[in-house]
Amino acid sequence: MRIVLLGAPGAGKGTQCKRIVDRYHVAHLSSGDILRKERAAGTALGKKAQGYMDSGALVPDELIVAMMKEAIDEISETGFILDGFPRTVNQAKELDKALDAGGIPIEVVLNLEVNDTIIAERMSGRRSCQKCGAVYHVRNLKSQVEGVCDYDGAVLIQRPDDDLAVVKKRLKTYHEQTVPVIDYYEGHLTVNHIDANQGADAVDKIICEILDGLP
Numbered sequence: 380m381r382i383v384l385l386g387a388p389g390a391g392k393g394t395q396c397k398r399i400v401d402r403y404h405v406a407h408l409s410s411g412d413i414l415r416k417e418r419a420a421g422t423a424l425g426k427k428a429q430g431y432m433d434s435g436a437l438v439p440d441e442l443i444v445a446m447m448k449e450a451i452d453e454i455s456e457t458g459f460i461l462d463g464f465p466r467t468v469n470q471a472k473e474l475d476k477a478l479d480a481g482g483i484p485i486e487v488v489l490n491l492e493v494n495d496t497i498i499a500e501r502m503s504g505r506r507s508c509q510k511c512g513a514v515y516h517v518r519n520l521k522s523q524v525e526g527v528c529d530y531d532g533a534v535l536i537q538r539p540d541d542d543l544a545v546v547k548k549r550l551k552t553y554h555e556q557t558v559p560v561i562d563y564y565e566g567h568l569t570v571n572h573i574d575a576n577q578g579a580d581a582v583d584k585i586i587c588e589i590l591d592g593l594p
């Protein structure tokens with residue numbers, strides 16, 4: 380199963396990916412998580428990406444495409460879910476070129492649709508595990524012990540780019556540069572639009588129905 384998961388910042392991509400990976404045993408490749416790891420490790424890529432991420436802008440395509448191609452080449456599982464990538468039409472085209480050349484094209488596109496007002500509420504209450512990438516919410520999706528990850532016991536943090544001013548910029552960037560990616564995929568694949576304003580379990584149920592119904 381080769382899946383692209385689209386959606387605005389805070390739409391619930393990371394939350395749903397965790398569940399999809401547990402159920403379908405595909406590799407989870409999140410461009411945001413990979414960039415945060417590069418930053419934490421102080422690599423050249425991480426240093427270049429830092430300013431863009433903190434301001435709510437996109438990291439330049441050439442850096443992201445090379446990073447994600449390398450990540451896809453490294454996975455051993457038969458399937459994958461891409462989270463946060465592609466985010467521009469140019470990234471989507473480059474991805475298609477690389478996957479078509481390897482005979483492993485994208486099979487499913489899922490698009491999480493959420494109102495911007497709900498997004499702002501979700502981002503302000505988000506808490507993330509720096510170790511495994513699990514995401515929680517202080518009201519909607521609490522960890523069992525406050526401030527501690529259920530999976531590995533690591534301390535949960537608030538991401539610096541969840542500041543309201545940066546969230547607004549990220550949403551603007553999404554509408555300008557990532558929404559056209561939906562049209563791009565609609566040109567050659569079925570895009571499954573999912574009402575993700577609902578709770579995480581309801582969204583999960585819809586995604587399962589789509590993925591279980593695949594030939």
Ligand code: AP5
Pocket residue numbers: 386387388389390391392393394395410411412414431432433435436437438439443462463464465466467470501502504505506514515516517519520540549575576577578579580582
């Ligand atoms: P990235 O890390 O990809 O951030 P994002 O796409 O902005 O998405 P988020 O991780 O913020 O949100 P999400 O949709 O995963 O939501 P979550 O599940 O956490 O990118 C960060 C930055 O890196 C970018 O700004 C850019 O600079 C750079 N970058 C990354 N990829 C790039 C690319 N391809 N090209 C260029 N630059 C790139 O959920 C959010 C909160 O809501 C959580 O608290 C969660 O518990 C809660 N929640 C989730 N679902 C529900 C629900 N259904 N109901 C109630 N609460 C919910």
